[in-house]
Ligand SMILES: [Zn+2]
C-alpha cells in the first residue's frame with residue numbers, strides 16, 4: 001500500500017485577529033471582509049492544489065492536451081513530476097509540491113511507464129539488501145562510471 005500524502009493545511013490558516021478581522025489562509029494578508037476572507041486568486045491556487053480535476057482543466061487550458069513527455073496530442077492525465085510518496089516529512093509540509101510547480105500532463109502510456117519506474121525505485125529504496133536490488137544498483141554504478149557500455153544491436 002502506497003502512502004500518498006495529502007496536501008498540508010493552507011500556510012496561514014488561523015483564528016481571526018483580536019479585532020475580528022481575518023487573514024487570507026494562503027498569503028497571510030489581512031483581508032477586509034469578516035466572512036469571505038480568502039482572496040479570489042488565493043482560493044483558485046488552493047483549488048489547483050487540492051482538486052485534481054480543476055488542476056487538469058487548468059493545465060489543459062494553458063498548455064493544450066499534449067503529453068509533456070512524448071509530445072503526443074490526445075488524452076492526457078495529471079501527474080506529479082516529483083512523486084508525492086517520495087516527499088520527506090519536511091517537504092510534506094510545503095504546499096508547492098501540490099501546486100502547478102510540480103504538475104504535468106502525461107498520456108496514459110507515459111504515465112504508466114513513469115509509475116512503473118518509480119515503483120521500482122521505491123522498491124529498491126525499501127529493500128536495499130536483496131540480491132536483485134544489489135545487482136541492479138551495482139550495474140547502474142558501472143554504467144555511471146563508464147566501465148560498462150551498452151551497445152545497441154541492430155535487429
Ligand atoms: Zn490571499
Ligand SMILES: [Zn+2]
Pocket residue numbers: 067068069070071072106107108109110111
Ligand atoms: Zn506520452
